Amino acid sequence: MNTSTPEIARHRTAILRRKLSKPVQLLIEDGILTKETPFFDYGCGRGEDIQILNRNGYTAAGWDPHFASRQKRQPASIVNLGYVLNIIEDPQERRDTLQEAAALASDLLVVSVMIRDNAPDQKSGEQSFGDGILTSWSTFQRYFSQSEFRSYLAEELQTEIMLASVGVAYVFKSDAYREQFLRARLTAGVTTGVGAALREAEFRRILGDWVALFHELGRPPGKGEFPEYNFILRSFGSQAAAEQAVRTELDEDTVAERARLRREQAEVQICRLLVRGQGKARFSQLPTENQHDVRIFFGNFENALAAAREKLKGFADLALVSEYIELSSVGKVLPDDIYIHTDSLGRAPEMLQILVELALMIIPDDLTYNIVKIARNSWHVTFLNYPTFHADAHPALDGSMKVLLHKNDLKYRDFSRSENPPILHRKETFLHSEHSRFELYSQLSSAEEEAGLLGQPGIGHRKQWEELLARRSYYIEGHSLQPAAG
Structure with missing residues (x-):
């Protein structure tokens, strides 16, 4: 199978939230961001922070290369660069972005990144790329440790860095703002005792991180997924008690939606195992995070297996295959088929990808192809080879292998010697729009x-x-x- 480096889709990292992001919430709690303070969000994503702030009487604006590209990048007293540096795959562009954001801030630059202090093994679907990883969603992540984050900012900006929380740093350009921040933190320490205040701050920080991951997973984070899991157990006595204690902190709609997606992803993962294992799959083959999903959402592996097998049986219903084709955001959709280039196959509905994997089990391992054709009204998957797809404006078909899944049969057609082979037009329709x-x-x-x-x-x-x-x-x-x- 031909493969290529996936296109990096930075905009997919923009999480839909209904609450203020962690760095903006910290600014308010520290008394730095007030309703009189102009605030600019550099890389604002979908703009939830801006909307929430403006609704509550703050003065906020923002810019984002994907979601708000028509907005102006403007100076402000406080500039927020929230979880932007870690999604930029080019180190030089990362440095330039940091410098551009810093230049807009007159009093304070707030920078936040994703932290992985323990550098865990890569998760399923992740692959090394540059100084970070590519995820299964074709996004890039450059994780920092806390100390590395501080050193990086200090070296690039040549100034003192103050860490407000894990993965959140304040870069003060105004002495008045720096003194205000230190005075607020010191006052909290005097009120309850410095040691007690620090312990309370650490507890709130860990609990906040646990709640954030809860939202991301659609369930309570389990052992091996959260670095300070043992701290949570010691504090509450059990995971169930911790879950009950934070119920008021959770956005139930977000948790429910993420739970639905995670359950479906676990089903799809087991479907892949069943296809590759010719009907057999073991719980131990699942990545750790999917194992936790199975326990929480299905109760046990047997229930998850049954659900996955039912999902695979759905391929017997051509109306369902047609529905998956209609749901696809990539590919050339015709009345009877969909054509997808291998560069974009990973963006098709996962059940269409599994259907292709079923067909791949039948064809020779050395077959070369770069377009897949999935029939809507028959159990046929055809693998087409256009050797000069990217080189020629209208590439010629070299050969095609049709897989008749219902008959476990193959039909090959050779066009390599044809004086008048089929050719392609509108090549962009076979690709995703970000290609x-x-x-x-x-x-x-x-x-x-x-x-x-x-x-x-x-x-x-x-x-x-x-x-x-x-x-x-x-x-x-x-x-x-x-x-x-x-």
């Missing part, structure tokens, strides 16, 4: 459409296409439509 070459292919298709070349009979084969171009006095140069001379 690096999507725009290039789209521009060619638009030009051919405007010239009245597409939709003509017979152009799906090379000779007829070349004859049409000649009749209309056009030629293709690279991925550009050009008028012929004379």
Whole structure:
């Protein structure tokens, strides 16, 4: 199977929240962010912090390259760079982003990143990339340790860094703001005793991190998922008691939605194991986080297996296959089929990916292909090979292997010696819109459409296409439509 480095989708890391993010909440608790303080969110994602602040009488604005690209990057007393540095895969761009955000802050820059102090083993679906990892969602994460985070900021900004909490740093540009922060922290220590205040702050910090992960997982974090899990047990006596104690801190809608997604993801993971294991799967084959999902959402592995087998039986219903095709955000969808390039297959509905895996079990291991065709009205999956897909504007089909799943049979067609092979048009339709070459292919298709070349009979084969171009006095140069001379 042909593979390539997945396109990095930074916007997928923008989490939908209904509460203030941790760094913004800290600013308010520390008495630094007031209703009189101009606040700017650099990389604001979907803008929940800005909306909540403005609804409550604060003065807040923001900019994001994906969700708010038309907004201006403007100076402010306080600038927030929240969980942005860790999703940038290019170290130089990471440094530039930090410097740009710092330049906008007149009094305080707040920086927050994801922390993994213990550098755990990579989770399922993660792969090393540069100085971080690529996730199964085609996002990049650069995790820092707490000490590394502080050193990184100090070196890049050449100034004193004050850690407000785990993964949150204050970079003061105003002495008045620095003194205000220290005075607020010192006052808390005097009121209850410095040692007691520090212990209370640490407890709240750990509990806050546990609650945040609870929201992310849709369930209480288990042993091996939360670095300070034993602290939670010592504090509350049991995980159940901890869960009960934080109920008022939870957004039930967020937890329920994440639980639904996690349950479905666990089912899909077991489906993959069943397909690859020819009907067999073991609990120990699941990643740790999926094992916790199974225990919480299914009760035991037997129940999860039964649910996964029922899901696989759904392939017997072609109406369900058609539904998965309609749900796909990638691929060229036709009345009877969907065509997806292998560069984008990982973005198709996971059950379509599993259907492809079922078909892959039948074909020879050395088969080369780069487009998958999934039938809507039959149990057919076809693997097509266009060797020059990215090189040629209209690549020719070299060969196709059709898998007849209901008959466990194969049909191969060889076009490599054909004088008039099938060719492709509108290549962008086989790819996801964030693909690096999507725009290039789209521009060619638009030009051919405007010239009245597409939709003509017979152009799906090379000779007829070349004859049409000649009749209309056009030629293709690279991925550009050009008028012929004379």
